[in-house]
Amino acid sequence: MDPSSSQAAASxxxxxxxxxxxxxxxxxxxxxxFDSTGNGVGDLPGIREKVxxxxxxxxDLVWLTPVYDSPLADFGYDIRDYRSILPEYxxxxxxxxxxxxxxxxxxxxxxxxxxxxxSDEHEWFEKSRREVDxxxxxxxxxxxxxxxxxxxxxxxxxxxxxxxxxxxxxxPAWTYDEVRxxxxxxxxxxxxxxxxxxxxxxxxxxxxxxxxxLDRDVDGFRMDVINFLSKAxxxxxxxxxxxxxxxxxxxxGPHIHEYLGEMHEEVLSEYDVVTVxxxxxxxxxxxxxxxxxxxxxxxxxxxxxMRLDAGEGGDxxxxxWDLAELKETFTRWQRGLAEDGWNALxxxxxxxxxMVSRFGDEDYRxxxxxxxxxxxxxxxxxxxxxxGEEIGMTNVPFESVGKFIDVETLRYVExxxxxxxxxxxxxxxxxxxxxxxxxxxxxxxxxxxxxAGFTTGEPWLAVNPNYxxxxxxxxxxxxxxxxxxxxxxxxxxxxxxxxVYGDYDLLLPDDPELYAYLRTxxxxxxxVVLNFTDGEPAFELPDGIEYDAADLLLANYEVEGxxxxxxxxxxxxxxxxxxLE
Ligand code: ISL
Numbered sequence: 001m002d003p004s005s006s007q008a009a010a011s012x013x014x015x016x017x018x019x020x021x022x023x024x025x026x027x028x029x030x031x032x033x034f035d036s037t038g039n040g041v042g043d044l045p046g047i048r049e050k051v052x053x054x055x056x057x058x059x060d061l062v063w064l065t066p067v068y069d070s071p072l073a074d075f076g077y078d079i080r081d082y083r084s085i086l087p088e089y090x091x092x093x094x095x096x097x098x099x100x101x102x103x104x105x106x107x108x109x110x111x112x113x114x115x116x117x118x119s120d121e122h123e124w125f126e127k128s129r130r131e132v133d134x135x136x137x138x139x140x141x142x143x144x145x146x147x148x149x150x151x152x153x154x155x156x157x158x159x160x161x162x163x164x165x166x167x168x169x170x171x172p173a174w175t176y177d178e179v180r181x182x183x184x185x186x187x188x189x190x191x192x193x194x195x196x197x198x199x200x201x202x203x204x205x206x207x208x209x210x211x212x213x214l215d216r217d218v219d220g221f222r223m224d225v226i227n228f229l230s231k232a233x234x235x236x237x238x239x240x241x242x243x244x245x246x247x248x249x250x251x252x253g254p255h256i257h258e259y260l261g262e263m264h265e266e267v268l269s270e271y272d273v274v275t276v277x278x279x280x281x282x283x284x285x286x287x288x289x290x291x292x293x294x295x296x297x298x299x300x301x302x303x304x305x306m307r308l309d310a311g312e313g314g315d316x317x318x319x320x321w322d323l324a325e326l327k328e329t330f331t332r333w334q335r336g337l338a339e340d341g342w343n344a345l346x347x348x349x350x351x352x353x354x355m356v357s358r359f360g361d362e363d364y365r366x367x368x369x370x371x372x373x374x375x376x377x378x379x380x381x382x383x384x385x386x387x388g389e390e391i392g393m394t395n396v397p398f399e400s401v402g403k404f405i406d407v408e409t410l411r412y413v414e415x416x417x418x419x420x421x422x423x424x425x426x427x428x429x430x431x432x433x434x435x436x437x438x439x440x441x442x443x444x445x446x447x448x449x450x451x452a453g454f455t456t457g458e459p460w461l462a463v464n465p466n467y468x469x470x471x472x473x474x475x476x477x478x479x480x481x482x483x484x485x486x487x488x489x490x491x492x493x494x495x496x497x498x499x500v501y502g503d504y505d506l507l508l509p510d511d512p513e514l515y516a517y518l519r520t521x522x523x524x525x526x527x528v529v530l531n532f533t534d535g536e537p538a539f540e541l542p543d544g545i546e547y548d549a550a551d552l553l554l555a556n557y558e559v560e561g562x563x564x565x566x567x568x569x570x571x572x573x574x575x576x577x578x579x580l581e
Contacts, residue, residue, distance in 0.1 A: 067086060145159070374577060443463045448474065539569075554577040
C-alpha cells in the first residue's frame with residue numbers, strides 16, 4: 001500500500017461506528033408538546049399522536065424530559081417517585097404505548113435521569129428528615145452554627161449556614177429543616193434536596209431505578225447535572241465571585257469518576273444503550289475523561305457556547321456574543337473530542353433562549369434558522385433538535401413580570417426587586433425577557449387555530465403570539481419552509497458518513513462574518529460555508545484545497561450558475577454545503 005495514503009485509508013475503513021453517532025435526536029418537553037385532553041397541559045397520549053410527525057421529520061432518537069410523579073416545583077426536575085408517571089401526563093400504560101409506537105418506527109427513546117437531587121416530597125426525604133433508618137444519611141445534612149442558632153439567630157441568616165455555597169437558582173444552597181433541626185443542601189431549589197452520593201445505599205437505589213427503566217426497554221438516559229454528584233470533602237467555603245459560589249467544590253468533584261465508573265460497571269455495561277451527560281462548567285479536557293474510550297458515558301452536553309453572551313455580572317447579565325469566540329469555542333470542542341469522545345450538539349433546549357433569537361436574527365427568521373440548522377447538522381457530534389426549533393419558534397415578548405412562571409426566573413426577579421438600585425421590572429425586563437427559561441417552554445405551535453392548536457383548553461403557559469405565522473401546519477404546507485429544510489438537512493446527514501465521522505478543519509479562522517470548515521473522511525470531503533451576518537461577505541477558498549469537481553449538496557437560497565466554490569458572494573445568513581471531489 002502507498003504509505004502516504006495509509007492514514008486516510010485507515011480512517012475510512014474504520015470510523016468508530018455507533019448507531020447514536022449517526023442519529024439525529026429530538027428533545028420533547030412534554031408539558032408543552034401536545035395536549036390530548038384539553039386541560040391545558042401536554043401529555044403522553046398527546047406525544048403518541050405526534051409520533052408520525054417525528055418520523056416524517058426524520059429523527060432517530062427522542063429525549064423525553066421528566067414525566068415522573070412530581071410536585072412540579074421545577075416542572076418535573078423535582079421527582080417524587082422515579083417509578084411512576086405524573087397523572088397529569090398519563091399512565092404507565094400510556095408511556096409503554098409511546099415507547100412501542102416510537103420503537104415501531106425505529107425511533108429510540110431516552111429518559112431523563114435526575115439523580116443529583118429528588119423532590120423534598122420523595123419518600124426518601126420524608127424519612128430522612130425524620131431520621132428513619134436507613135434513610136438518615138440519604139441527603140446532605142449539616143448542623144450549621146448551633147451556637148448562633150441557639151442565640152436566637154434566624155436560621156435563614158447566611159452566617160448561620162454550614163457554608164457559603166449558593167444555589168444555581170440564586171440565594172443560599174442551604175435550607176433549615178424544622179423537622180430535623182438541621183440544614184440540608186440543595187444546589188437548585190429548596191424543594192430539590194441533593195442526594196448524598198457518598199452513601200452506598202443511595203447509589204444502590206439509583207442503580208436499581210436505572211435498571212427498572214432499562215428493563216422496560218428504554219434506550220438510554222440524558223443525565224441531569226451528572227457532574228455535580230460529588231461534593232468536596234468537608235464542604236469547604238467557596239470563592240466568592242465565582243458565577244455560583246461553591247461551584248468549584250461540586251463541579252467534577254473528587255469522587256465523581258468513582259461514582260460514574262461504578263454506575264457504568266454495575267448498570268450501563270449490562271445494556272446496549274446511549275448516555276448523554278449534562279455537565280455545566282466542564283472544559284473539553286474534563287469531557288474526555290467522561291466520554292472518551294474508557295469513560296463511563298457516551299456524549300456530553302457542555303455549556304461553553306451557552307456562556308458566549310454572558311457578561312461579567314453573573315447569570316442574568318447578557319452581552320452580545322461574538323463570532324470569533326463562537327468559532328473558537330466550537331473548534332476547540334470539535335478538535336478536543338476528535339480522537340476520543342463525542343459531542344452532543346445543541347443550540348437551544350428547555351433551559352435556554354430560542355436559537356433563532358439568540359444566535360440567529362428574528363428579522364431574517366427563516367434564513368438565519370436554516371443557516372443554524374445547517375451548522376448544527378454538519379458538525380461532528382450528535383445533533384439535538386429542541387421542539388419548535390424546526391419551525392423557527394422564537395423568544396416571547398413577555399409583557400410583564402406576571403407572565404413568567406419558571407422558578408429560576410421568579411427567584412431572580414424577587415431578588416432583584418429587593419435591591420435598592422432596581423425600582424421595578426422595567427429595569428431588569430430586558431435581561432429577563434431574553435434569558436428566561438419560559439421562552440423555551442411556551443406550547444408547541446401546531447397550527448393557526450386557537451392556542452396554536454396545542455390545546456382546546458387554557459394552556460398552562462401562554463402561547464407565543466406569533467403562532468398565526470409560525471406553526472407546523474403552515475410550515476408543512478410550504479415546500480420552501482424551514483420545516484422542510486430540517487428534513488433535508490437531516491437526510492443529508494443520514495446519507496453522508498463524512499458529515500458524521502469526518503475530521504473537522506476550520507477555514508478562515510479570522511473572517512469576522514463567515515464560519516467555514518471542511519469535513520474529511522478518506523476521499524470524501526464536504527465544505528460548509530455559513531454567513532452568520534445580515535451582510536453580503538465574499539467567500540474565497542483558501543489556497544491548497546485542491547479538487548476536480550464540486551457538487552452543491554445543500555443551500556438555503558437558490559444558487560445559480562457555475563457552482564465551483566472558489567469564490568462567491570453570500571447573501572444574508574446564506575449557508576452552502578458542497579461535496580468536493
Ligand atoms: O437553566 C439554566 C440556565 O438558565 C441552567 O443553569 C440549568 O439550571 C442547568 O443547566 C441544569 O439544568 C438541569 O437541571 C436543573 C433543571 O432545572 C433544568 O431544567 C435541567 O435541565 C435542575 O434539575
